[in-house]
Amino acid sequence: MKELFRRAPKRFTAADRENSQQIPDNMWVKCTACGELNYAKQLTDNLKVCKCGYHMRLSAHEWIGLLDAGTFVEEDAELAPVDVLEFVSAKDNYTQKLQETQELTGMNDALLSGRGTIGGLPLQVTVSEWNFIGGSMGSVFGERLARAAERAAARRTPLLTITATGGARQHEGVLSLMQMAKTNMALTRLAAAGQPHFALLVDPCYAGVLASYASVADVIIAEPGARIGFAGRRVIEQTIRQKLPANFQTAEFMLEHGMIDMTVARADLRSTLTRLLRLHAAAPDAAGHPSTNGASREPLPLRN
Amino acid sequence: MTTGLTAWDKVQIARHAHRPHTLDYIRGLFEDFVELHGDRRFGDDPAIIGGIARLNRTTVVVIGHQKGRDTRENLRRNFGMPRPEGYRKALRLFRQAEKFGFPVICFIDTPGADPSMQSEERGQAEAIAENILVMANLRVPIIATVIGEGGSGGALAIGVADRLLMLEHTTYSVASPEATAAILWHDSSKAPDAARVMRITAQDLHELGITDLIIDEPEGGAHSDLDTAVANVGAALRTTLAELLDLPLPELLAQRYQKYRSIGRVQERQLALVTRRDDPDEPPMIFP
Numbered sequence: 001m002k003e004l005f006r007r008a009p010k011r012f013t014a015a016d017r018e019n020s021q022q023i024p025d026n027m028w029v030k031c032t033a034c035g036e037l038n039y040a041k042q043l044t045d046n047l048k049v050c051k052c053g054y055h056m057r058l059s060a061h062e063w064i065g066l067l068d069a070g071t072f073v074e075e076d077a078e079l080a081p082v083d084v085l086e087f088v089s090a091k092d093n094y095t096q097k098l099q100e101t102q103e104l105t106g107m108n109d110a111l112l113s114g115r116g117t118i119g120g121l122p123l124q125v126t127v128s129e130w131n132f133i134g135g136s137m138g139s140v141f142g143e144r145l146a147r148a149a150e151r152a153a154a155r156r157t158p159l160l161t162i163t164a165t166g167g168a169r170q171h172e173g174v175l176s177l178m179q180m181a182k183t184n185m186a187l188t189r190l191a192a193a194g195q196p197h198f199a200l201l202v203d204p205c206y207a208g209v210l211a212s213y214a215s216v217a218d219v220i221i222a223e224p225g226a227r228i229g230f231a232g233r234r235v236i237e238q239t240i241r242q243k244l245p246a247n248f249q250t251a252e253f254m255l256e257h258g259m260i261d262m263t264v265a266r267a268d269l270r271s272t273l274t275r276l277l278r279l280h281a282a283a284p285d286a287a288g289h290p291s292t293n294g295a296s297r298e299p300l301p302l303r304n
Numbered sequence: 305m306t307t308g309l310t311a312w313d314k315v316q317i318a319r320h321a322h323r324p325h326t327l328d329y330i331r332g333l334f335e336d337f338v339e340l341h342g343d344r345r346f347g348d349d350p351a352i353i354g355g356i357a358r359l360n361r362t363t364v365v366v367i368g369h370q371k372g373r374d375t376r377e378n379l380r381r382n383f384g385m386p387r388p389e390g391y392r393k394a395l396r397l398f399r400q401a402e403k404f405g406f407p408v409i410c411f412i413d414t415p416g417a418d419p420s421m422q423s424e425e426r427g428q429a430e431a432i433a434e435n436i437l438v439m440a441n442l443r444v445p446i447i448a449t450v451i452g453e454g455g456s457g458g459a460l461a462i463g464v465a466d467r468l469l470m471l472e473h474t475t476y477s478v479a480s481p482e483a484t485a486a487i488l489w490h491d492s493s494k495a496p497d498a499a500r501v502m503r504i505t506a507q508d509l510h511e512l513g514i515t516d517l518i519i520d521e522p523e524g525g526a527h528s529d530l531d532t533a534v535a536n537v538g539a540a541l542r543t544t545l546a547e548l549l550d551l552p553l554p555e556l557l558a559q560r561y562q563k564y565r566s567i568g569r570v571q572e573r574q575l576a577l578v579t580r581r582d583d584p585d586e587p588p589m590i591f592p
C-alpha cells in the first residue's frame with residue numbers, strides 16, 4: 001500500500017508537538033477505541049486509521065492532504081474574530097481563549113478555506129479545525145464559508161466542506177446563530193450557478209452546523225463511526241432519563257435513517273470525490289474550457 | 305417600571321405562561337383563519353401551528369410555535385419544542401405561500417427544537433437546515449416576530465425573514481441560557497450568568513443589528529394586558545407588511561440576502577508567519 005502514497009508525511013517539528021497532531025515516527029500511539037498500540041509511522045501511512053478501523057481525528061491542515069499535492073491556495077486567512085459581546089464570566093474570557101487557541105493552532109479561527117484540485121478537477125474547500133474551540137462556528141467561520149460558497153459560484157466550481165464541530169460558538173451569541181442563515185444564504189448562490197456542494201462529515205458533527213450548511217449538501221459523505229446529530233447525546237439522555245443504544249447518532253445510524261448518502265473509509269475518499277467531481281463536470285467545450293451543466297446561467301459577481 | 309430589568313428577568317417574562325401565544329395573535333389579528341395540518345410525510349406536530357388567513361385584506365400564510373398555558377396543554381404542545389414533522393409542516397406551508405404569492409408571517413416562541421431520540425432519527429438537523437435554506441430565497445415577503453423566547457436553531461428554522469420584529473421583553477439566543485451554561489461551564493444553574501453575558505434581549509439584538517423593530521409591551525408586560533400586546537403587534541405587522549409589499553421581488557430578495565450576508569463581526573489580522581503551519585507545497589499528509 002505504501003507505494004500509493006505520493007509523498008512522505010510532513011516532518012515532525014517541535015511546534016507540532018504542543019499541538020499533538022503530529023507524532024514522531026518512532027513512537028507508539030494508543031487507539032482510544034480499541035486500546036491497541038499502533039506504531040506511529042505505520043499509523044500515519046494508514047492515514048491515522050487504526051487497525052481496528054477507528055478513524056482518528058485529523059487537523060484541518062492534515063485534511064488539506066486530501067487535495068492534489070501543492071494545489072491548495074488558502075483564501076481569507078486574514079479574517080480574525082472579534083469579541084463583540086465582550087464575553088467575560090467567572091470561568092471564561094473569550095479574548096484570552098482566542099489568543100491561546102490561535103497560538104495553539106496557528107489559525108485565526110476554526111475554519112480553513114481556499115481552492116485547489118482533486119483528481120485534477122478544481123474546487124473550493126473548507127475544513128473546520130476541532131482544536132479551535134471545538135470547531136465551533138462564529139462570525140469568521142460563517143464569513144469564510146459564505147465566501148467559499150460565493151467564490152465557488154463565481155468560479156463555477158464545486159464546493160467541498162469538511163466538518164467536525166460542536167455547533168455554534170456560544171461566545172459570539174446570537175451572531176453565531178445567524179451564521180446558520182448566512183451560510184445557507186450563500187449556498188443559494190452556489191445552487192443558482194448549478195454547482196454541487198459535497199459535505200464530508202467527520203467525528204463529531206453536531207448542532208447548529210449540522211442544522212445548516214452541512215445538512216443541505218447535494219451529496220453527504222461521512223467517515224465510518226463518526227458521531228453525527230443535532231442534540232447532544234447527554235442532553236437527550238437527561239431528557240428521556242435512559243441510556244441510548246450504542247450505535248445512536250453514528251454515521252451508520254444516519255445512513256440507515258436516510259440522512260446521509262454513504263460512509264466512505266478515509267483511504268477511499270480521494271477516489272470517491274474524484275468520481276463525484278468528474279460526474280458533475282460537464283464535457284469540455286470546443287475551446288477546451290470546461291462548461292457547466294447549468295450553462296445558460298450568467299456568471300455571478302464575486303462579493304468582496 | 306420596566307427599567308432595571310436584568311436579562312434573566314426578561315427571560316422569565318418572555319417565558320411567562322400568561323403571555324399571548326401564537327394562537328392568541330392569530331385570533332386577535334387575522335380574519336378567516338384556516339388551520340392546516342400535517343407535513344404530508346410523517347405526522348402533524350402540535351408544537352407548530354400553521355394555516356392561511358387574512359391580514360390587512362391580504363391573504364397570508366401564518367406559522368408559529370405554540371406553547372401551552374397548563375401542564376396538559378404543554379405536554380400536548382411539547383412545550384413549544386417542534387419535532388422534524390413540525391418544521392416540515394412549516395416547509396410545506398412556505399412552498400404553498402410561494403406558489404400562491406402569499407406573504408409569510410411567523411411567530412417565534414420556543415425554548416428550542418425537540419431533543420429526543422425520535423427527532424434525531426427523523427432528521428431534526430436536516431429539517432431545520434432545509435427550512436433555513438428555503439426561507440433564504442422564498443419568493444414572497446417574510447416577517448418573523450419573536451413573541452416569547454427565541455431559542456436557537458429551533459427558532460431560526462421559522463425565523464429567516466425580511467424583517468425581524470421583537471416584543472419589548474423577549475429574548476433570542478444561540479442556545480437557552482440553561483444550555484449555554486451547561487455547554488460552557490457544565491452547570492445549567494449558572495443560567496442567569498449566561499443570560500447576562502450572552503446579550504439576548506430585544507434591545508441587545510437591536511444594537512447588534514439583527515432585530516429591525518422593537519414592539520412596545522403594555523405596562524407590566526404582555527401577560528398583564530393581552531389585548532394591548534396583540535394590538536401593538538398587529539399595528540407593527542400591518543405597517544411592515546405594507547412596506548414589504550411595495551418592494552419589487554428582486555429587490556426584496558437582494559435585501560434579504562444582504563441582511564443575512566452581513567451579519568457577524570470580523571477583523572483583518574495577518575497571522576505571524578512563524579505560527580502558520582500550513583505549507584501548500586508540503587501538505588502534512590497525502591491521501592492515497
Ligand SMILES: [Zn+2]
Pocket residue numbers: 031032033034035036050051052053054
Ligand atoms: Zn483501534
